[in-house]
Amino acid sequence: MSEKIRILAIETSCDETAAAVVENGRRVLSNVISSQIEIHRLYGGVVPEIASRNHMEKINQVINQALEEADVALDGIDAVGVTYGPGLVGALLVGVAEAKAISYARGLPLVGVHHIEGHVSANYIEHPELEPPFLCLIVSGGHTNLVIVEDYGEFRILGSARDDAAGEAFDKVARAIGLRYPGGPEIDKLAGEGNPQAISFPRAKIEGAPYDFSFSGVKSSVLNYINQRKMQGLEIPKADLAASFQRSVVSVLTEHAMQAAEEFHIDRVALAGGVAANQGLRRAMSQACEERGLALYYPSPVYCTDNAAMIGAAAYYEYKKGVRHGWDLNAVPNLKLKSV
Amino acid sequence: MKVLALDSSGLVASVAVAEDGDMLAEYSVNYKKTHSQTLLPMLDAAVQMIQLDLQTIDAIAVASGPGSFTGLRIGSATAKGLGLALDKPLVAVPTTQALAYNLYGFSELICPIMDARRNQVYTGIYTFAGGRMQTVEEQMAADIHELAEKLNGLGRPVMFCGDGVCIYREALEQDLRVSAYFAPAHVNRQRAGAVAALAMEYLKEGRTQTAAEHKPEYLRVSQAERERLAREASRP
DSSP: OOOOOEEEEEEOSSSEEEEEEEETTTEEEEEEEEEOHHHHHTTTSOOHHHHHHHHHHHHHHHHHHHHHHHTOOGGGOOEEEEEEESSOHHHHHHHHHHHHHHHHHHTOOEEEEEHHHHHHHHHHHHOTTOOSSEEEEEEOSSOEEEEEEEETTEEEEEEEBSSSOHHHHHHHHHHHTTOOSSHHHHHHHHHTTSOTTSSOOOOOOOTTOTTOBOOHHHHHHHHHHHHHHHHTTOOOOHHHHHHHHHHHHHHHHHHHHHHHHHHTTOOEEEEESGGGGOHHHHHHHHHHHHHHTOEEEOOOHHHHSSOSHHHHHHHHHHHHTTOOOOTTOOOOTTOOOOBO | OEEEEEEOSSSOEEEEEEETTEEEEEEEEOSSSOHHHHHHHHHHHHHHHTTOOGGGOSEEEEEOSSSOHHHHHHHHHHHHHHHHHHTOOEEEEOHHHHHHHTTTTOOSEEEEEEEOSTTEEEEEEEEEETTEEEEEEEEEEEEHHHHHHHHHHHTSOEEEESTTHHHHHHHHHHHOOSOEEEOOGGGSSOOHHHHHHHHHHHHHTTOOBOTTTOOOOOSSOOHHHHHHHHHHHHOO
């Protein structure tokens, strides 16, 4: 391909203010992330109003730094990509208004991106050989989906979370045993020191919907276990609990993915979303894929958690399809992933 | 000097372009669509109508608060994006000052009030003397009854404007012992024309910000922060 398309991408859907410059959807020229984790830790979770205010204070600096690190001036940018949902509405609006103003003032095409499509597209950055179709397990604080990526930006949704997303269950369990926010990585770390067979937690199957997920049962079961131990005056074996809980969640995720790969005859499987950085999940999926001769892909941790490079990757393929958004683009907090 | 101005601090979305003593374009809409959907299309319409080359503007002015938190952020993020893309400075114009500037020349008191919920208003008290706006009380969040007492204490006739009027008019008329007037429709809400005209004065005084450093003035911390600070203060 001779033509180079460079996209300035902006992501502010939750608590990371992020901007990146991505060339042809796969080559990351810069990837700047200003995290608010330390600020939200004071509250034990993300406070939407505080997230929005902090985006406001950092957004221009983050964009300027992304352009500088990429060594590209706005003259060298071909389009602006921005996450417009799903996410926190106030947080999304900062990125959307900023992106619209930049593209408007420079006469650049505007491409709104679905946050989850961004997470899936994070896999394109480090795996040049990966192209649709493939199976993708999307696991994050707000989402759990099993999809077939039929083409760029085209998903066939096989299953979704019926209640808590997997990452949400991680955060709630972490909080219950006194781990700091965000809980996912803390559980993962602690699980490495515990025995995953120590405590038996349920693994929910949903009648008639083999690929849907339900994690509120296992979460409640863990919380009940903690309460019972407390009432009996017994110590809570935190490491064993973390390991057993994580194994319960990970095994459901892995089994669903493997079953889908078999049913739909797909030999390439990818992980996406913040929980794709979970060591337990990566190990279980690697082993399961190896046993079945499937190729497994997952992004580096920096591309698993929220970032703008993944938005630039997704925006490129939308741009190529001719997707352009107008100056009336709005933030859509509950934006649905369209299923083909 | 040419200024592009935005105001999305309240229910009205408004854009304007002014050049020295001329208002080249002003476009205000008071409609239920969100500012995220209206503000930039309105700016585009104004820019096209007057065939404005955006590179020729000297600064971007924005009503910088107080106001609806979300509305302020849409205006400020738009201004910051324009400033970044055009490499132009920003002028932050306090919302209540711009509202008061609608009533240019009124020599008694001007009191813009914006609904801030919980029986409070965002307000300030201004007047005109010698052709210039004077600040009697800086902008603040205040209880509506305390505001009335303050105005009674000043003992001068007062003209109200702002979206708080329709909510608090009765309460004010009950509490006030001074003459109260209520501004008519064409000057009782946010207008980017007033933001632009006031910004022109600011610009002459060199009161600009970089697009990167600009942020809205909310006049209130977030609820979560208020509760956290109260918890910490109550600890021994």
